[in-house]
Amino acid sequence: MSVATLIGYLGSALVVASLSMRSILKLRIIGLAGAFTFVAYGYLIDAWPIVLTNVVIVGIQLAFLREILTAEEYFRLLEVRPDSPYLDVFLDRYGSEIAKIWPDFSQEEASGRLTIFVLRDLVPAGLFVANVKRPSVLELRVDFVIPGYRDFKIGRHLYHSGSLLERGFTRPPYRRAPGLLTTCDEWASESRLRIRAERRSRWTSSPAADGKINGDS
16 A cells, blocks of 8 residues: 555545534644645645645635634623523433433532533533532532533633632532542632732732731731
């Protein structure tokens, strides 16, 4: 089997793999790699129509990737009641998939529960459900993102933007299952440092703080 044939098979595999991606970003990246591979394949076998077609595809993929990576997306947390009709509809659609990841979740346990949809460009793309154990402590019950939005942006917004800290939850959510969520631990430490830095900055910029900053802990 020649090198050109192997490159052709590789390009075909990449194209097929790209079409199986649920994430649009992954689809574009793998599709771009497949197009580059077919450019090389067409050049090696002297098939210029293949080269020309895939050069155009490379340009299209790069344009879409640029649009995806530079777009400023809108994120917002929308708190709903545990008996929200929309939550019922959401769980009817994704309940079986959620049950595989969070088998101990039950919608009937509604008392003392925080239920939040993470809106991404106004699309309810993520669901966060936690039991409020103490005023600042959450027991995580569901952390789920719908297909097509699983590129970690929702998690970064939820755990790293300070959105939960602004609601008074100063400790990382924990799960009953063994092991803590590393992302939540990182969220807690980074967010606390950021808040302390902001408070210190406001304190030092105030005229009333002269001579007192050394006592700040």
